């Protein structure tokens with residue numbers, strides 16, 4: 001478990017991370033979400049002792065990072081996959097990591113296979129790796145020591161769709177076996193699909209945290225909306241309007257300012273056959289944009 | 302559909318030079334390199350002033366400038382090297398050559414920036430030298446202002462050659478540490494080896510003037526009237542400047558930029 | 560992959576670190592040694608050092624055999640390494656440290672071993688080991704060359720390799736490596752460290768000499784601040800008590816102080 005307590009990091013007069021506190025529980029994937037420059041990387045760098053905090057502290061499983069013996073065996077870290085010697089081969093990079101941690105050489109092959117880097121690719125120099133290949137190598141490096149805590153900064157960066165799906169499965173499985181996973185991202189959709197818990201950060205401050213349901217419940221104050229398509233859209237629209245629910249046409253169907261359950265009930269009463277009914281999904285995204293709106297670069301429409 | 306290129310002018314060379322000039326000092330490393338050249342030159346001339354005044358020695362403007370020339374002949378080649386190699390070590394060559402695929406233009410612009418910075422260095426050295434000399438005049442009663450146009454042009458020419466030597470080496474090796482080590486070997490180790498070789502081996506002592514670019518540059522300082530001196534300068538210059546530069550440029554033009 | 564080798568922590572429990580031993584220093588040294596030669600540039604630096612040593616001695620041997628008025632001894636072959644090992648060993652010392660910054664691998668190195676002094680110490684040990692290897696190569700090559708000189712030349716072969724000379728030779732090379740390492744720690748930047756080292760070893764002695772000739776007071780303090788000068792008697796193995804004092808004081812100035820400031824800087828640095 002990772003515990004961040006009152007962490008602040010200042011660069012001169014600029015505050016990159018502003019008094020944040022949160023906890024990442026074992027057995028859960030925690031998503032660390034925020035726009036570019038929000039302070040995610042800085043927070044993670046402080047966690048592993050690469051950046052000294054201005055104030056506050058971070059413990060991993062109750063220990064300061066620097067007090068963990070052979071930390072690679074307990075905490076897997078991926079901060080920047082390109083921060084490796086461009087002249088080393090991928091295999092050599094893992095080999096060095098494995099040796100530092102005192103692991104057998106076979107571990108390198110296992111990891112290469114795990115992240116689907118072929119034998120010939122592993123013999124190329126990092127200079128000649130594509131972005132996604134570097135990322136795979138970085139993930140392999142983080143997993144080398146079979147750690148129980150994973151700290152991954154934007155791990156999906158540059159991965160192809162199959163790679164992203166694979167990683168999602170990997171991290172979920174990891175958490176299910178009791179591991180603690182913290183991953184950052186600036187993309188909501190990415191985090192939403194794997195994270196059990198979410199921490200939203202903007203301009204160095206935490207703007208919201210909790211699991212998806214809690215966050216959505218908080219957002220529900222702003223009315224939810226759904227998309228629905230029926231065999232007879234007209235009849236459904238009339239029935240909904242009669243209940244005072246706002247309806248607008250959207251694509252082949254309707255956009256309805258209400259929860260899906262209310263639409264289903266109305267359709268049942270009106271005897272209309274539904275072919276498609278789904279929640280507007282916008283809930284979280286709207287929430288994210290709204291919560292971080294002060295901290296967004298682009299003015300919100 | 303074809304791209305309509307009619308209204309786009311090719312990037313003018315002057316713009317490339319201005320951009321390259323800016324790139325030479327807008328990073329911390331570049332700024333400090335240039336700043337330290339200026340500071341070291343100024344500090345050296347002031348130390349010379351302090352020493353000669355305290356020891357009651359006599360100096361001329363030429364001595365101040367000569368001190369500066371000694372130091373800039375070490376520092377300017379490093380500048381020439383860094384102008385080329387940072388583009389590789391920082392991987393900015395990818396952007397540079399994507400925006401101006403005519404690579405010879407980029408290389409020429411860089412060389413010109415090197416020459417311009419050399420000129421600035423020379424002017425600063427002389428200005429600081431003049432100031433020190435004036436102070437010397439005030440403190441010791443009477444300064445010697447011997448420093449003619451030929452001294453100035455010899456100073457400038459030798460410094461430009463020094464800078465270009467670094468530039469050529471960098472183009473050849475495209476690697477900062479290697480180029481710097483090679484330069485110091487060339488500058489400080491090779492003359493000693495030439496000397497030993499010439500003393501020990503008869504045929505080598507005849508050959509040496511044609512190989513030794515550094516001593517051949519004496520011709521510039523003395524404005525030698527001997528045609529042989531100038532021929533030696535040209536031949537050794539081809540060996541140490543033109544050949545590496547040609548290979549280096551050829552290499553840059555063909556290099557896969559990563 | 561198996562999670563079995565590490566105890567899976569239960570909810571809310573701390574990390575169980577009781578079963579993990581800290582990374583032993585010997586392992587760090589082995590890893591750092593590997594990192595010194597597993598990249599193209601690192602390997603080429605080591606290979607060039609060896610080749611240059613051989614080439615310089617071969618030229619020396621050729622000149623010695625072909626020229627009648629040249630007389631070589633075992634020690635003259637060793638001395639020629641000033642132009643090979645003496646030149647490149649400090650660069651090796653520099654690159655051991657600075658490449659970690661220029662290539663940004665310090666991020667990984669220091670997250671796998673947060674006890675940064677140990678990482679630096681491991682690098683220092685690697686530098687020392689490489690210096691010893693270089694010395695061994697030089698001794699072997701000098702033996703071969705001197706043997707050939709005796710066999711092929713007309714001059715009598717002289718094996719003037721005393722224990723004192725050899726020890727002094729080893730010490731000189733180690734100092735060269737350490738000086739490079741110290742400058743690197745201070746500057747954490749490859750080109751800057753190399754330039755400063757080269758200026759220190761080629762340009763500075765001349766300036767010190769000039770200053771000493773011009774000013775009496777400088778002439779008096781010079782032995783205490785000129786580390787190159789202090790190493791002079793070491794070359795001839797004629798160190799006296801006073802020479803050792805000069806050596807210690809100037810060495811403190813040029814080796815210990817930059818190294819101390821450098822290490823202090825690395826310990827506090829934000830690693831990016």
Ligand SMILES: Nc1ncnc2c1ncn2[C@@H]1O[C@H](COP(=O)(O)OP(=O)(O)O)[C@@H](O)[C@H]1O
Pocket residue numbers: 011014016034035036037038039040041042043
């Ligand atoms: N060494 C530094 N000096 C000044 N500003 C910094 C430094 N490191 C990070 N910052 C700034 O801190 C902010 C947070 O950066 P970061 O944590 O990398 O954001 P992100 O959430 O995108 O990972 C950014 O504005 C960044 O520019």
Ligand SMILES: [Mg+2]
Pocket residue numbers: 037040041042153
């Ligand atoms: Mg980031």
